Amino acid sequence: MTLDFSVVTDAWQSLLFGTLGTLFLAFSGMLIAMFIGIAGVVILRMQMWLPSLLVTAFVEIVRNTPFLVQIFFVFFALPLAGIRLNPTMTAVIALGVNGGAYAIEIIRGGVESIPKGQTEAGLALGLHKHEVFRLIVLTPALRAIYPSLSSQFILLTLTTAICTSISAYELTSVGQRIEAETFRSFEVYFTLTGIYLVISLVTMWCLAAIGRWAFSYPQR
Amino acid sequence: MASMIEMQRIEKYYGAFHALKNINLTVAKGEKIVLCGPSGSGKSTLIRCINHLETIKSGEIVVAGHRLNDSQKAVDAVRREVGMVFQQFNLFPHKTVLENCILAPMRVRKLSRSEAEATARKYLERVRIGDQAEKYPAQLSGGQQQRVAIARALCMEPKAMLFDEPTSALDPEMVKEVLDTMVSLARDGMTMICVTHEMGFARQVADRVIFMADGQIIEENDPESFFRAPKHERTRAFLGEILAHH
Ligand SMILES: Nc1ncnc2c1ncn2[C@@H]1O[C@H](COP(=O)(O)OP(=O)(O)O)[C@@H](O)[C@H]1O
Numbered sequence: 206m207t208l209d210f211s212v213v214t215d216a217w218q219s220l221l222f223g224t225l226g227t228l229f230l231a232f233s234g235m236l237i238a239m240f241i242g243i244a245g246v247v248i249l250r251m252q253m254w255l256p257s258l259l260v261t262a263f264v265e266i267v268r269n270t271p272f273l274v275q276i277f278f279v280f281f282a283l284p285l286a287g288i289r290l291n292p293t294m295t296a297v298i299a300l301g302v303n304g305g306a307y308a309i310e311i312i313r314g315g316v317e318s319i320p321k322g323q324t325e326a327g328l329a330l331g332l333h334k335h336e337v338f339r340l341i342v343l344t345p346a347l348r349a350i351y352p353s354l355s356s357q358f359i360l361l362t363l364t365t366a367i368c369t370s371i372s373a374y375e376l377t378s379v380g381q382r383i384e385a386e387t388f389r390s391f392e393v394y395f396t397l398t399g400i401y402l403v404i405s406l407v408t409m410w411c412l413a414a415i416g417r418w419a420f421s422y423p424q425r
Numbered sequence: 426m427a428s429m430i431e432m433q434r435i436e437k438y439y440g441a442f443h444a445l446k447n448i449n450l451t452v453a454k455g456e457k458i459v460l461c462g463p464s465g466s467g468k469s470t471l472i473r474c475i476n477h478l479e480t481i482k483s484g485e486i487v488v489a490g491h492r493l494n495d496s497q498k499a500v501d502a503v504r505r506e507v508g509m510v511f512q513q514f515n516l517f518p519h520k521t522v523l524e525n526c527i528l529a530p531m532r533v534r535k536l537s538r539s540e541a542e543a544t545a546r547k548y549l550e551r552v553r554i555g556d557q558a559e560k561y562p563a564q565l566s567g568g569q570q571q572r573v574a575i576a577r578a579l580c581m582e583p584k585a586m587l588f589d590e591p592t593s594a595l596d597p598e599m600v601k602e603v604l605d606t607m608v609s610l611a612r613d614g615m616t617m618i619c620v621t622h623e624m625g626f627a628r629q630v631a632d633r634v635i636f637m638a639d640g641q642i643i644e645e646n647d648p649e650s651f652f653r654a655p656k657h658e659r660t661r662a663f664l665g666e667i668l669a670h671h
């Protein structure tokens with residue numbers, strides 16, 4: 206058997222756009238996940254039973270079902286709710302919702318790790334609970350869990366490959382198309398493996414840079 | 426005599442545990458109280474009730490004319506008048522010294538940034554730490570951090586200050602700088618309740634020393650009489666222990 210990577214090199218433009226598609230899915234998903242993560246923790250902190258129950262149920266459902274099923278669920282549920290989105294935007298939402306559930310768990314842990322004295326100092330100064338959370342607790346809490354959150358986001362980046370199942374525009378679907386046209390399965394997946402590795406490393410580097418920028422204050 | 430803080434018939438429970446039993450305490454404007462007693466006797470609980478960090482079961486608390494209840498309005502009014510300094514400093518690690526000091530004045534007192542910074546620099550000078558305004562808490566020694574915490578509280582221009590063992594977490598060589606700051610604050614007429622076992626400080630500035638045990642006020646007196654002739658057996662035992670350690 207001879208290897209022929211020309212099918213891959215010939216398709217470099219498609220692969221590049223596929224890579225950009227994957228990065229788009231990943232970073233949009235992270236933004237939504239971050240938003241859901243913080244919002245979920247804010248809701249949990251209100252300590253009202255029904256909202257807390259809903260958030261907890263959401264987290265447990267997402268964390269105990271396969272992402273493949275979740276993405277189909279979103280894909281078929283949105284139209285029923287009267288929301289028409291293209292597969293790529295649907296994938297962004299599914300990724301964000303999935304990542305958001307994990308982010309809630311992680312961020313909650315971070316918030317719990319902040320000494321109560323921080324909150325008390327804020328309250329004693331006359332700040333209100335929501336100000337204390339936003340201005341005093343949140344940044345140190347995110348710093349405390351930033352490594353876990355980063356790992357979760359790398360996982361989210363790799364999970365984008367599953368979005369090929371609803372034909373979202375990303376690297377794996379591009380690869381599948383090239384494979385279908387050329388039958389050069391090994392060459393295609395060998396290349397995809399390499400590209401995903403690079404995407405992971407670049408994402409890791411970006412997240413680390415963001416972390417250094419956002420959490421530059423010295424810690425004892 | 427205008428009273429700054431008034432606590433009447435305070436009962437406080439943590440679950441089934443009776444933490445404060447019939448506490449009656451009136452602190453006059455400008456008065457300095459030192460609160461002492463064995464660990465677990467309810468000293469922190471008592472002062473934390475004053476600014477509603479703890480809620481009481483019954484009794485009445487009036488601070489600078491504001492009657493405290495569970496409404497946000499009453500809590501705001503009281504916290505606006507009372508500063509608190511904690512054992513663990515509790516500076517915000519992600520904010521510089523200056524940012525620590527201007528946060529609440531801007532949010533709560535609605536000062537402009539420049540007004541808040543001017544106030545902050547004034548009080549940072551006052552606790553002799555003006556040159557560290559741009560540093561982060563982690564870059565300061567414990568004594569410096571505690572002085573910043575005092576300045577941060579003063580930036581709200583409170584009418585009274587509560588101190589909860591402000592020197593207990595400090596290395597011995599830093600205790601003095603914090604106590605000196607508190608002494609100078611006392612000299613300027615601040616109303617203060619200090620939970621502390623620094624008996625030298627008590628002798629120097631306290632108008633009254635109060636001894637607590639098991640959630641009750643056991644004894645109170647002017648420092649001279651308190652140390653010379655403690656009336657209760659428990660006070661004598663406590664003082665014996667404290668002085669043996671020093
Ligand atoms: N949040 C709490 N929940 C339950 N018990 C508490 C709580 N805070 C304090 N206590 C109890 O109340 C008692 C008084 O505590 P505290 O006021 O901190 O004492 P002190 O400051 O004199 O050492 C102690 O027995 C302590 O265990």
Ligand SMILES: [Mg+2]
Pocket residue numbers: 468469470589590
């Ligand atoms: Mg205490």
